[in-house]
Amino acid sequence: MTSLSPIAAKKSRHSKFLLIAGAGWLLAGCSATTLGNFPDTTDVVERADYIDRKPVPDLSDYQEAAQARIKELLARPLTVGSAVEIAMLNSPGLQEVYQKYQIWDEDLVAEMAEAAKKEADPNHTNMDWVAARLALMKSVNTVYRYDFPDEYFAVAEDFIETGEEVRKAYFEAVAAAQLQDMLEHAATATQAAAELANAQYEAGTANRRSQALQHMTHAEIVKALAEARLEAVVAREALNRLLVLWGDDVNWSAPETLPELPEARPAYEGLEEYALKRRLDVLSERKSWALWHTAVDVRSEVRENHAALLTRYDIAKYQRDTVLPLSAVVLEETQLEYNGMLMGIYDLIDDTRGQIEAGREYVEALRDFWIAEAELSQAVGGTLPN
Amino acid sequence: MNRRQFFTASGLGLAASAGLMSRAIAAPAEPESFADPATRQPLSADGRGYTPVVTLNGGSLPWRLNNGVKEFHLVAEPVQREFAPGMVVNCWGYNGSSPGPTIEVVEGDRVRIFVTNKLPEHTTIHWHGILLPSGMDGVGGLTQPHIPKGKTYVYEFTVRHSGTFMYHPHSDEMVQMAMGMMGMFIVHPRDGSRRVDRDFCFLLASWDIDPGTFTPNTAEMTDFNMWTFNSRAFPGIDPLVVRKGDRVRIRVGNLTMTNHPIHLHGYSFKITGTDGGWVPPSAQWPEVTADIPVGAMRAFEFVADVEGDWAFHCHKSHHTMGPMGHDIPNMIGVDQKKATPKIAKLLPDYMYMSMGENGMAEMQDMVAMGMSLPENTLPMMTGEGPFGPIEMGGMFTVLKVREDLAPGDYTDPGWYEHPEGTVAYEYKS
Ligand SMILES: [Cu+2]
Numbered sequence: 081m082t083s084l085s086p087i088a089a090k091k092s093r094h095s096k097f098l099l100i101a102g103a104g105w106l107l108a109g110c111s112a113t114t115l116g117n118f119p120d121t122t123d124v125v126e127r128a129d130y131i132d133r134k135p136v137p138d139l140s141d142y143q144e145a146a147q148a149r150i151k152e153l154l155a156r157p158l159t160v161g162s163a164v165e166i167a168m169l170n171s172p173g174l175q176e177v178y179q180k181y182q183i184w185d186e187d188l189v190a191e192m193a194e195a196a197k198k199e200a201d202p203n204h205t206n207m208d209w210v211a212a213r214l215a216l217m218k219s220v221n222t223v224y225r226y227d228f229p230d231e232y233f234a235v236a237e238d239f240i241e242t243g244e245e246v247r248k249a250y251f252e253a254v255a256a257a258q259l260q261d262m263l264e265h266a267a268t269a270t271q272a273a274a275e276l277a278n279a280q281y282e283a284g285t286a287n288r289r290s291q292a293l294q295h296m297t298h299a300e301i302v303k304a305l306a307e308a309r310l311e312a313v314v315a316r317e318a319l320n321r322l323l324v325l326w327g328d329d330v331n332w333s334a335p336e337t338l339p340e341l342p343e344a345r346p347a348y349e350g351l352e353e354y355a356l357k358r359r360l361d362v363l364s365e366r367k368s369w370a371l372w373h374t375a376v377d378v379r380s381e382v383r384e385n386h387a388a389l390l391t392r393y394d395i396a397k398y399q400r401d402t403v404l405p406l407s408a409v410v411l412e413e414t415q416l417e418y419n420g421m422l423m424g425i426y427d428l429i430d431d432t433r434g435q436i437e438a439g440r441e442y443v444e445a446l447r448d449f450w451i452a453e454a455e456l457s458q459a460v461g462g463t464l465p466n
Numbered sequence: 467m468n469r470r471q472f473f474t475a476s477g478l479g480l481a482a483s484a485g486l487m488s489r490a491i492a493a494p495a496e497p498e499s500f501a502d503p504a505t506r507q508p509l510s511a512d513g514r515g516y517t518p519v520v521t522l523n524g525g526s527l528p529w530r531l532n533n534g535v536k537e538f539h540l541v542a543e544p545v546q547r548e549f550a551p552g553m554v555v556n557c558w559g560y561n562g563s564s565p566g567p568t569i570e571v572v573e574g575d576r577v578r579i580f581v582t583n584k585l586p587e588h589t590t591i592h593w594h595g596i597l598l599p600s601g602m603d604g605v606g607g608l609t610q611p612h613i614p615k616g617k618t619y620v621y622e623f624t625v626r627h628s629g630t631f632m633y634h635p636h637s638d639e640m641v642q643m644a645m646g647m648m649g650m651f652i653v654h655p656r657d658g659s660r661r662v663d664r665d666f667c668f669l670l671a672s673w674d675i676d677p678g679t680f681t682p683n684t685a686e687m688t689d690f691n692m693w694t695f696n697s698r699a700f701p702g703i704d705p706l707v708v709r710k711g712d713r714v715r716i717r718v719g720n721l722t723m724t725n726h727p728i729h730l731h732g733y734s735f736k737i738t739g740t741d742g743g744w745v746p747p748s749a750q751w752p753e754v755t756a757d758i759p760v761g762a763m764r765a766f767e768f769v770a771d772v773e774g775d776w777a778f779h780c781h782k783s784h785h786t787m788g789p790m791g792h793d794i795p796n797m798i799g800v801d802q803k804k805a806t807p808k809i810a811k812l813l814p815d816y817m818y819m820s821m822g823e824n825g826m827a828e829m830q831d832m833v834a835m836g837m838s839l840p841e842n843t844l845p846m847m848t849g850e851g852p853f854g855p856i857e858m859g860g861m862f863t864v865l866k867v868r869e870d871l872a873p874g875d876y877t878d879p880g881w882y883e884h885p886e887g888t889v890a891y892e893y894k895s
Pocket of ligand 1 (some may be wrong): 693714727781782785845
């Protein structure tokens with residue numbers, strides 16, 4: 081027990097106060113009086129039917145502004161930040177939340193766009209977190225008196241979870257396209273080998289068996305390429321569904337390559353305490369025994385996800401800084417031997433494919449790194465420390 | 467080994483050490499280094515009526531006369547040998563060189579050869595073809611203990627027959643010979659007979675040195691990629707320079723694992739000697755190619771009466787090539803223009819060229835264009851002559867016969883200047 085955070089050690093009577101203080105990160109920018117007026121959860125039960133009694137507001141202004149912003153974002157190559165922003169604007173589930181809590185309007189669109197522009201690094205834009213923060217600020221400003229903290233946190237959690245899904249789907253989609261593209265190169269290589277085998281057979285320097293073997297090698301790549309093309313479609317459609325895109329909007333482009341691996345190894349200090357102050361499931365937990373259990377789980381999840389992120393980072397870096405240069409040395413030496421007629425053209429083609437394969441493994445490792453980052457980000461409550 | 471053999475062997479050992487102790491021998495002379503691969507001037511014959519030999523890209527080991535005994539000092543040691551400019555090989559050899567220096571004596575000489583072992587393992591020296599007491603034959607384990615590393619052994623015998631011989635280890639023999647341990651042992655007739663004007667000698671060796679490596683792979687049995695005269699490959703082999711009218715002898719020893727038909731252009735010659743001795747004139751017949759069997763030596767002679775630059779090489783065409791792939795696809799006549807742009811596009815940083823469609827001569831052009839090869843690797847074919855690329859490698863050099871050459875002058879005279887109208891020319895209608 082003593083090793084747990086102060087949150088877990090508090091009695092239920094005090095936990096409400098802590099929750100509100102802990103939620104300060106979401107409410108940054110709100111006035112002190114707003115915070116002071118935060119509802120006391122012990123006496124809001126009688127207002128339980130407030131939301132059902134509210135008039136359903138008109139969404140058309142919001143939707144117009146949101147669609148304009150989405151068009152603007154889709155006109156440029158999609159970044160992970162713009163993808164999350166689109167999901168925040170376009171998700172029917174989230175729109176329902178905006179509507180229910182009356183926090184949607186064209187201002188929300190503009191504020192999110194404004195927040196997105198402030199992010200220097202498009203790969204680290206946590207637009208879900210930005211959206212959650214803005215939405216909660218708005219709800220605090222407008223309807224907090226009649227709202228329920230539990231729902232409040234559940235809604236914010238929806239933002240964070242959707243954001244994580246979008247980020248993962250984005251990296252899957254970009255990686256799948258890149259992997260497919262690289263396999264196209266491998267297919268070009270085996271096709272060249274098969275054509276050489278044809279020419280050899282024509283010239284009488286290779287028999288039909290050798291010719292057939294080169295064609296079989298090419299056939300394997302052709303099949304693998306068909307799979308890769310399908311995987312790219314599947315990944316792209318998964319993202320389209322999360323972004324709720326259809327019609328011409330599905331013709332978005334994305335960068336041809338995944339964002340590069342960060343220079344610094346993302347080893348974070350004090351991440352468990354950081355998460356306990358931000359995880360909405362922790363913040364929303366009132367019963368001390370449940371809070372304690374949640375905190376234990378959160379700490380474990382954070383450790384696991386942090387270890388996963390570091391491992392993914394190390395593997396990607398190893399692939400990039402060690403394996404890729406090694407495959408380059410192999411190919412370079414093969415080229416030198418080909419120059420000297422010490423090795424043949426098929427060796428050169430094989431080692432070209434070897435380097436392409438090493439490159440594909442790097443793309444996979446890099447994709448897994450970014451996915452691990454999205455998972456850790458979610459595990460600590462939506463955004464990693466700077 | 468049974469009990470009796472054991473005691474016999476021990477007894478012999480004791481007797482041998484007692485014998486050595488009783489024999490007070492002066493310390494061996496400082497060994498002379500032959501690390502420079504340039505062909506040395508022959509030693510002086512001291513008026514003893516013979517023509518000293520010229521060792522291609524090497525030389526003969528000076529001796530010290532000690533109470534009528536010719537003393538030599540060979541040091542077995544790791545050496546670095548330049549096969550040709552651009553390729554240096556980690557060999558084992560003698561006195562800084564592979565092959566070791568030639569030992570050159572006269573029939574009837576008493577010789578004492580100190581052998582110091584600076585190899586990382588034991589060794590011996592076997593005097594190949596020389597008739598001597600069994601205990602001096604240098605077969606480790608059989609006729610003497612192996613010479614441990616760091617130790618010096620003494621071989622001493624009287625040379626009874628003239629001829630062309632070799633020396634090489636008989637101790638981890640496969641490895642040590644594959645690493646380059648060998649040398650010539652030339653014995654001139656005492657009576658001044660069989661004298662020639664120029665007398666050349668060299669040893670044939672084969673090597674498996676993977677492209678980009680520096681040390682021979684001693685485990686290879688058949689698929690060698692380097693073929694050398696005295697551990698030099700064309701264009702690293704010096705020419706055989708001869709004065710017009712000279713009587714010339716060339717002595718070749720074969721320490722590879724295959725035969726080599728050594729072919730001389732421009733002349734027919736007669737094989738006058740083997741490692742078994744001199745061939746009687748009645749048994750000599752004219753040849754232009756001397757096939758040197760494995761583990762054998764041949765001496766052949768001719769009168770160099772026609773000037774020119776005459777190719778002199780092994781007639782196995784793969785042996786006159788530098789390193790090449792023996793497992794590359796056959797591209798003769800293969801139209802590669804469909805595949806070439808695809809491969810070139812995949813390798814944008816590499817100047818890809820299709821090869822082999824019209825033969826392999828383009829290789830020489832690529833070398834001339836400065837095409838890169840793996841480090842420490844000679845091109846498959848190379849060498850620039852007065853009329854263009856020579857497209858050779860390995861066991862190839864040139865016999866240069868010139869009129870205006872002083873006796874005893876072995877300086878490379880440059881390319882032959884052909885008299886007007888004596889060079890093949892293009893037909894023009
Ligand atoms: Cu040969």
